[in-house]
Amino acid sequence: MTNLLEFDNIHYAYPNCQESLSGVTFSIKKGARVALVGPNGAGKTTLLLMCNGVLEPSKGRVLLDGRPLRYDSRSLREVRKKVGLVFQNSDTQLFAPTVYQDVAFGPLNLGMTQDEIRSAVARSLAAVGLTGYEKRPPHQLSGGEKKRAAIAGTLAMEPEVLVFDEPTSSLDPAGAADLMELLDEFNAKGTTIIISTHDVELAYLWADQIILMNKGKVIHAGTPEEVFTDPTLITSSNLRMPAVLEVYTELVSRLMVEKTQSPKSVLQLISLLEQSSSKPRADRVPGTITVCDVDATSAEEITAWIADHPGVRCGAMGTRAKNLAECESISLDFTYGVIDKGILRALVGDCSVLLTPASMVPHVFRRVDAYCRESGNTIAVFHLNPKTQSPATGITKEGNQKG
Structure with a gap:
């Protein structure tokens, strides 16, 4: 996989404030699932706003497909066709009288014909499960439906990269699981997915690259196993170890399982326990x-x-x-x-x-x-x-x- 997005020595400070980002450098490969992880105030949202040019670094460069972002209107329009951003609060992204008009806003600004816009809206709403919602006012939608409508508006631009700020915030557990499955589906089609989160359980299980942040700096960039099995990294970022890893660590310390590749799920933990058990397994034909x-x-x-x-x-x-x-x-x-x-x-x-x-x-x-x-x-x-x-x-x- 080649680098799709690169952040080269990024610095940024909001007016009359200390730097929110200080010397941030890392890259994201095409097709990756990336989680920016860190406590509140770590700089995650500020960094996400750099991805499609909402914010311009005060120092350093953001590169897309190897080319530095340019911040004139025409260049940003092209960037935002490739990199779609979904905000944490969907209400800030939904502003039109109907769902159809909201989703159609991006294609309309790209100069698509009415037939092309109708096709883009229908395709995007179908992708997020909101077919039939075209005439609904956004303010009448549930929290999960608003999130999906915001995603549909971004999908209508057919981006190569989808960026989400705290995608599961304000969603109940079932809604959060549905949304992450939706992101998996987009990723299976080749879309690069970047999310910010302070949910270590979600990040450990879902991502294949973790960018660990604190106080505007990248503490470590690596695999979930590298990040979450290092107590020093976890402590320095004011986070905690995922529950499945915590249980695994205790089992290893009690010599109940051998230390091997860290489990990412209950399934893998159960498998380790079965392999370590001295009891013979029941003679059962596995299901299909x-x-x-x-x-x-x-x-x-x-x-x-x-x-x-x-x-x-x-x-x-x-x-x-x-x-x-x-x-x-x-x-x-x-x-x-x-x-x-x-x-x-x-x-x-x-x-x-x-x-x-x-x-x-x-x-x-x-x-x-x-x-x-x-x-x-x-x-x-x-x-x-x-x-x-x-x-x-x-x-x-x-x-x-x-x-």
């Missing part, structure tokens, strides 16, 4: 995971398949999958952490079907395959074909028919 692409399978086929397989656990990833489940009254056993929960159920012999958009299907196969290689367990994953396949037969990996 069936992946259903909701973009290629009709609602009728999905409900019929589920009816033909009583007892199968059901999970849904992404807005379209969850909307389909709600419309068809499909009872969901998993609505967040869906892949890991499917794996956990398979380990105790249960079969699961995971409803997911097309873009996330390969991710499910890769995630289960990675777990099986790491743990030594074997879990069969099938691509649902309602006409010919069941949890016991099908495709073990995409494109290969199981014999």
Whole structure:
């Protein structure tokens, strides 16, 4: 991966204030999932506002695709087509009388035709699960719906980079999980995602690059494991260790598990405990995971398949999958952490079907395959074909028919 965004010795001070950023230097690769982590006042929001030129450094350079940002109106318009910013408070970003007009604002300013604008709005609202909300006034939306409307307005510009300031703030746990799944879906399509957060649990599990900040400086830039397993870094940034790491550290200190690669999830921690257990495992046939692409399978086929397989656990990833489940009254056993929960159920012999958009299907196969290689367990994953396949037969990996 090549560097998409670079921050070179960035300094910035608001009027009559001390520097909010002081000598910030790091780079972000194309397709990455990056979390800026640090306490309040660390400089995270100020740095995010540099990404698409809302703020100009007082010293240093921001580079996009290897070229320094220029701050004239024409240049900034081009930058903001590539880098979309979603603010922490959605009310500051939603200002038009209707959702349609809000989402259409960016394309309109790009000089698109009315047909192009209608297409961009429809595509963006569908992506965030707000189709049918076009005439709704933004102030009548819930907090989660406002956040999605703000994202849709940014998506209408078709950016290569999506930047979010505290994306899960003001959302309940279910809404936060839905939003992070939505970001995963965008990332699976190749979009670079940058978020700021002080939620160490979210950052540790989600990101592949952590930029640890405090008092306007970058304390460390590295992988989640590098950052969150270093007590000195955590203490110096006024943060805490993620809960799963804290439990793992205690288990290692008690010689209950061997010190190995740090677990990022409950699933990985359970796997370590099972491997370290002196008790023989129960002789249980593992369950299977069936992946259903909701973009290629009709609602009728999905409900019929589920009816033909009583007892199968059901999970849904992404807005379209969850909307389909709600419309068809499909009872969901998993609505967040869906892949890991499917794996956990398979380990105790249960079969699961995971409803997911097309873009996330390969991710499910890769995630289960990675777990099986790491743990030594074997879990069969099938691509649902309602006409010919069941949890016991099908495709073990995409494109290969199981014999």
